Amino acid sequence: MRFLGVRLLDVGDGWVETELAITDQLRQQHGFAHAGVVASLADHTAGAAATTAVGEGASVVTADYTIHLLRPGTGEILRSRGEIVRAGNSLIVSGSDVWADGSHCARYTGTMAVVDRPV
Amino acid sequence: MRFLGVRLLDVGDGWVETELAITDQLRQQHGFAHAGVVASLADHTAGAAATTAVGEGASVVTADYTIHLLRPGTGEILRSRGEIVRAGNSLIVSGSDVWADGSHCARYTGTMAVVDRPV
Amino acid sequence: MRFLGVRLLDVGDGWVETELAITDQLRQQHGFAHAGVVASLADHTAGAAATTAVGEGASVVTADYTIHLLRPGTGEILRSRGEIVRAGNSLIVSGSDVWADGSHCARYTGTMAVVDRPV
Amino acid sequence: MRFLGVRLLDVGDGWVETELAITDQLRQQHGFAHAGVVASLADHTAGAAATTAVGEGASVVTADYTIHLLRPGTGEILRSRGEIVRAGNSLIVSGSDVWADGSHCARYTGTMAVVDRPV
Numbered sequence: 001m002r003f004l005g006v007r008l009l010d011v012g013d014g015w016v017e018t019e020l021a022i023t024d025q026l027r028q029q030h031g032f033a034h035a036g037v038v039a040s041l042a043d044h045t046a047g048a049a050a051t052t053a054v055g056e057g058a059s060v061v062t063a064d065y066t067i068h069l070l071r072p073g074t075g076e077i078l079r080s081r082g083e084i085v086r087a088g089n090s091l092i093v094s095g096s097d098v099w100a101d102g103s104h105c106a107r108y109t110g111t112m113a114v115v116d117r118p119v
Numbered sequence: 120m121r122f123l124g125v126r127l128l129d130v131g132d133g134w135v136e137t138e139l140a141i142t143d144q145l146r147q148q149h150g151f152a153h154a155g156v157v158a159s160l161a162d163h164t165a166g167a168a169a170t171t172a173v174g175e176g177a178s179v180v181t182a183d184y185t186i187h188l189l190r191p192g193t194g195e196i197l198r199s200r201g202e203i204v205r206a207g208n209s210l211i212v213s214g215s216d217v218w219a220d221g222s223h224c225a226r227y228t229g230t231m232a233v234v235d236r237p238v
Numbered sequence: 239m240r241f242l243g244v245r246l247l248d249v250g251d252g253w254v255e256t257e258l259a260i261t262d263q264l265r266q267q268h269g270f271a272h273a274g275v276v277a278s279l280a281d282h283t284a285g286a287a288a289t290t291a292v293g294e295g296a297s298v299v300t301a302d303y304t305i306h307l308l309r310p311g312t313g314e315i316l317r318s319r320g321e322i323v324r325a326g327n328s329l330i331v332s333g334s335d336v337w338a339d340g341s342h343c344a345r346y347t348g349t350m351a352v353v354d355r356p357v
Numbered sequence: 358m359r360f361l362g363v364r365l366l367d368v369g370d371g372w373v374e375t376e377l378a379i380t381d382q383l384r385q386q387h388g389f390a391h392a393g394v395v396a397s398l399a400d401h402t403a404g405a406a407a408t409t410a411v412g413e414g415a416s417v418v419t420a421d422y423t424i425h426l427l428r429p430g431t432g433e434i435l436r437s438r439g440e441i442v443r444a445g446n447s448l449i450v451s452g453s454d455v456w457a458d459g460s461h462c463a464r465y466t467g468t469m470a471v472v473d474r475p476v
Binding site for chain 1: 123153154155156158159162163180181182183184185186187188
């Protein structure tokens with residue numbers, strides 16, 4: 001996620017919290033965070049939550065996700081919380097929400113495949 | 120989509136074709152196009168297809184989408200084709216596929232809301 | 239939902255709780271609730287939650303939904319809780335979860351269109 | 358799918374075609390096929406297509422799916438065609454469409470897990 005600049009705020013078993021500063025290059029023509037940026041943050045955060053459930057040397061890759069874009073990504077900072085919905089041995093379902101300026105702007109649910117080596 | 124650099128290749132009633140050069144800043148640590156880049160291209164292309172069905176001065180915004188990431192985004196260029204699935208008066212369902220190096224790397228389906236002014 | 243027999247347990251502003259007895263005709267060959275039954279309950283419950291946010295004489299129809307099937311639908315009773323994620327004027331995003339025997343067996347998120355007359 | 362009565366019409370490598378008679382008990386209050394019935398047919402058909410890609414003794418279970426409900430399920434018969442989007446070793450992405458009275462009424466995309474014994 002280096003191309004966006006996501007910061008990890010906090011992490012526990014099965015969950016993480018992140019934030020992302022909305023720099024000018026991440027805004028669309030009306031000044032909101034681009035939908036692709038909101039989705040990337042949501043995917044990254046849900047994936048990081050899923051990673052807390054896999055062992056040393058394993059990682060996860062997103063097989064599919066669904067995102068509902070609820071409001072424009074206004075303001076200066078996006079925050080996100082990701083949380084595992086169900087961790088199986090080979091598949092993990094993980095969800096996340098994104099807030100912009102304190103308003104709920106996206107809900108994400110993804111299916112992640114556990115892979116044996118870091119991705 | 121200026122922050123990615125998507126190019127429109129061709130367009131007709133209900134469909135468009137696009138491409139995107141995978142520059143270094145769009146790659147993740149293994150050299151593949153970042154999933155967020157593939158998803159942004161898919162969303163942009165499906166949205167552009169949907170836009171061909173709305174009148175002058177109207178536009179579409181993505182309400183939600185689902186994407187299945189089928190293969191890594193390898194190579195130098197991503198290509199995408201978007202096509203309307205069903206155009207209603209207020210909602211348009213539009214799909215797209217993305218290919219990397221000629222391999223099918225993503226399938227997308229989105230629900231778009233028609234809005235009265237450009238977005 | 240008469241063909242399944244969903245019962246409304248409780249309702250508030252933006253949420254409802256329901257249950258469904260898993261009769262023999264709703265089971266697949268291994269004795270679990272059929273995935274279609276779990277999905278129908280989830281859709282019905284999220285739709286009922288959404289309906290609490292629309293005015294007299296209006297209703298909602300599901301435009302699209304995503305469901306993650308987390309575990310088999312075991313036991314005798316499915317329970318579900320639906321809750322609005324975001325209520326707009328013309329679209330409502332509503333989610334639900336389903337439990338079987340106290341285990342979380344499905345997560346659902348749907349986009350619903352508000353329509354002017356009962357559906 | 359015995360509780361609905363889906364019939365297999367044709368099958369090939371990676372695809373199947375099915376149909377379902379809309380009996381009275383499968384209709385909602387306006388006489389259309391219930392959304393849950395359309396979704397069950399779509400899921401069954403996509404799953405059957407996926408099954409053509411797995412070996413003897415293996416089967417698939419739906420991990421998640423997204424369905425877009427495009428039009429009411431009118432008429433007497435629903436038809437569906439399912440087709441594999443991408444078959445991996447442990448996950449298969451499979452899609453389907455449903456038509457009612459010749460009109461496209463639903464698009465489905467699902468992620469299926471390959472399991473070693475029949476489900």
